[in-house]
Every structure is written in structure tokens, then in C-alpha cells.
Amino acid sequence: MRYLLGMLLAMPLLAADFEAGKAEERRACTSCHGLRIIHVQRLPRATWERELTKMEGWGTVIKDRAALLEYLAASYSDTTPPPTPMLSGDGRKK
Ligand code: HEC
Incomplete structure (x- = not known):
């Protein structure tokens, strides 16, 4: 019961994180x-992490890295x- 309640309470938070990402x-x-080019990738979380670092190396400024990583990995x-x-x-467009 406690577990269920915890899950219910966490759900809006997760949804908010997703939208923030x-x-x-x-x-x-x-x-x-x-x-x-991002959405065609299928990567495990650790590779997304490296991908973000790679983009930062090229000048990308990421403010909410945790939410972005969560969203991409999910x-x-x-x-x-x-x-x-x-x-x-x-070769024709669908
Ligand atoms: C400063 C410019 C720049 C920004 C901003 C940028 N990217 Fe990229 N990105 C590139 C370039 C250039 C490539 C293709 C180069 C290559 O890898 O051959 C690329 C390629 C990619 C790829 C294809 C795989 C790869 O590594 O080549 C992914 C996935 C990607 N970017 C994700 C992101 C994500 C997520 C963000 C936001 C956090 C982002 N990019 C922001 C420059 C940028």
C-alpha cells in the first residue's frame, strides 16, 4: 500500500521531468x-551520457542535464x- 502510494505520488514528478527534458x-x-538525427538513435543510457558530453565538447550548453538524459534514455x-x-x-517519400 505504501509502495503504491509512493508510486502514485512519484508519477506527476516523472511526467514533469519528461516534459522538462x-x-x-x-x-x-x-x-x-x-x-x-537524435530521434533515430537507439542508445543505452551510458551512451546517451557520452553523447551529451560529446555535444558539449562542440559548444552545446546544457542547463538541465539530468532531465534531458532521463528523457533521452527513456x-x-x-x-x-x-x-x-x-x-x-x-526511395519515395512515404
Ligand atoms: C554546436 C552544435 C551542436 C549542438 C548544439 C548539438 N549538436 Fe548534436 N551534432 C552536432 C554535429 C556537428 C553532429 C554530426 C557530427 C558527427 O558526429 O559526425 C551531431 C550529431 C549528433 C548525433 C548523431 C550521433 C553522433 O554523435 O554523430 C546525436 C545523437 C546528437 N548530435 C545529439 C545532440 C543532442 C542530444 C544535443 C543537445 C544536447 C545536440 N546534439 C546538440 C552538433 C551539435
Whole structure:
């Protein structure tokens, strides 16, 4: 019961973190490239961590790193199904 209550209380917090991560992505990650290059990745958390450090090395300023990492690791992990391709097999747009 206590566990359930804890989960219920934590849910809005998790949702808030997710939205904060998404907002941070829009703010910090779209000045050099689009979102698709990010959203087609399927990476474990540790690799996302390295990816953020790599982007910082190129000048990206990340303010809410924890929320961004949470959002990326939850949305584009190596267990997430692969993205739909933008082009069909014959190279035409879908
Ligand atoms: C200062 C410019 C810049 C910003 C801002 C930036 N990136 Fe990048 N990013 C690049 C460049 C340049 C590449 C492609 C270069 C390469 O790796 O060959 C890239 C490629 C990527 C890739 C493809 C994999 C890879 O490493 O090449 C991912 C994923 C990525 N960026 C994530 C992010 C995320 C997440 C953010 C926000 C935290 C971000 N980027 C912000 C410059 C930037």
C-alpha cells in the first residue's frame, strides 16, 4: 500500500521531468541540427551520457542535464522499437 502510494505520488514528478527534458532538448539541441538525427538513435543510457558530453565538447550548453538524459534514455533507448524510415524501399517519400 505504501509502495503504491509512493508510486502514485512519484508519477506527476516523472511526467514533469519528461516534459522538462523535452523542453531542454528543444532549447539546447536544435541550433546545429534537427531533432531527427537524435530521434533515430537507439542508445543505452551510458551512451546517451557520452553523447551529451560529446555535444558539449562542440559548444552545446546544457542547463538541465539530468532531465534531458532521463528523457533521452527513456524515449530512445536500445529497447525502444526502431523508428519508421522516412523513405519507402523504392526511395519515395512515404
Ligand atoms: C554546436 C552544435 C551542436 C549542438 C548544439 C548539438 N549538436 Fe548534436 N551534432 C552536432 C554535429 C556537428 C553532429 C554530426 C557530427 C558527427 O558526429 O559526425 C551531431 C550529431 C549528433 C548525433 C548523431 C550521433 C553522433 O554523435 O554523430 C546525436 C545523437 C546528437 N548530435 C545529439 C545532440 C543532442 C542530444 C544535443 C543537445 C544536447 C545536440 N546534439 C546538440 C552538433 C551539435
